[in-house]
Amino acid sequence: MKHPCDLSGRVAIVTGGNGGIGLGMARGMARCGASVVLSGRNAGKAKDALAALAEFGGDHRFIAADVTKEADCKALVDATVAAYGRLDILVNNAGTSVRKRPEVLSEAEWHLVIDTNLTSALLCSQAAYPALKQAGGGKIINTGSMMSLFGAPYAVAYAASKGGIVQLTKSLASAWAVDNIQVNAVLPGWIDTDLTRGARQQVEGLHDRVLARTPAGRWGEPDDMAGIAAFLAGPGSDFVTGAAIPVDGGFSAIT
Numbered sequence: 740m741k742h743p744c745d746l747s748g749r750v751a752i753v754t755g756g757n758g759g760i761g762l763g764m765a766r767g768m769a770r771c772g773a774s775v776v777l778s779g780r781n782a783g784k785a786k787d788a789l790a791a792l793a794e795f796g797g798d799h800r801f802i803a804a805d806v807t808k809e810a811d812c813k814a815l816v817d818a819t820v821a822a823y824g825r826l827d828i829l830v831n832n833a834g835t836s837v838r839k840r841p842e843v844l845s846e847a848e849w850h851l852v853i854d855t856n857l858t859s860a861l862l863c864s865q866a867a868y869p870a871l872k873q874a875g876g877g878k879i880i881n882t883g884s885m886m887s888l889f890g891a892p893y894a895v896a897y898a899a900s901k902g903g904i905v906q907l908t909k910s911l912a913s914a915w916a917v918d919n920i921q922v923n924a925v926l927p928g929w930i931d932t933d934l935t936r937g938a939r940q941q942v943e944g945l946h947d948r949v950l951a952r953t954p955a956g957r958w959g960e961p962d963d964m965a966g967i968a969a970f971l972a973g974p975g976s977d978f979v980t981g982a983a984i985p986v987d988g989g990f991s992a993i994t
């Protein structure tokens with residue numbers, strides 16, 4: 740039997756990998772032997788992020804891309820293949836939120852969130868598909884959310900985008916199973932990152948509500964996402980496709 744999480748020789752791209760959940764997933768894959776390309780728009784965050792992979796050894800790098808731009812998604816894949824000669828794993832994790840009630844959300848804000856969180860996952864997957872096929876198969880991991888399951892008054896575009904991620908995942912999984920490409924989604928619970936630090940400032944009482952509602956009794960840390968990424972990127976998940984897996988300390992298990 741192959742080691743279920745052996746990623747040696749594998750090459751991964753993580754969009755939104757220069758911090759937060761993306762970096763947690765990158766650390767899980769690097770720990771299992773993958774070379775990881777961290778991507779994002781902000782090259783300033785890359786130095787610290789790459790330093791967070793250094794303890795595992797290996798050849799990791801940062802490649803800048805704005806995933807709302809189709810040409811950037813393609814260039815990111817092309818630069819990765821040029822550097823490493825292959826691509827095996829794509830993590831579509833870049834995301835953003837505009838916290839406003841639906842009656843005041845502008846069309847531009849709606850498109851910003853949908854383009855960043857949902858359309859980007861399609862564009863990067865399309866860009867990656869030829870290289871994954873060329874490698875004989877591969878893995879795509881899409882970052883959903885508890886908002887893939889639930890709604891919220893201040894998250895109309897965000898929840899729509901994350902619900903869409905689950906259906907995009909199932910559709911890509913069914914289309915590309917024939918190419919030995921497995922496509923799955925992870926649904927993180929409340930994780931302590933830049934994104935949720937902003938939410939905790941804007942939404943009064945959020946911090947305590949999350950604590951009270953999460954059976955694990957704590958907020959998640961980015962490294963809580965390391966194991967699921969290693970699993971979904973590795974041979975152990977070769978018969979897992981089209982799934983949406985909560986990693987939430989039990990948040991979605993209770994009413």
Ligand code: NDP
Pocket residue numbers: 754755756757758759760761778779780781782784804805806807832833834835855856882883884885926927928929930931932933934935
């Ligand atoms: P962060 O703000 O730390 O991460 C967001 C990442 O997305 C950053 O690395 C950012 O990099 C990148 N990004 C944003 N817009 C773009 C863009 N247009 N092009 C390329 N990269 C972009 O927050 P999180 O780690 O929390 O979020 C990561 C993912 O996890 C998101 O999809 C989020 O929705 C999801 N999530 C988070 C939860 C949480 O509790 N934290 C819960 C559930 C889901 P840069 O600014 O350099 O472009």
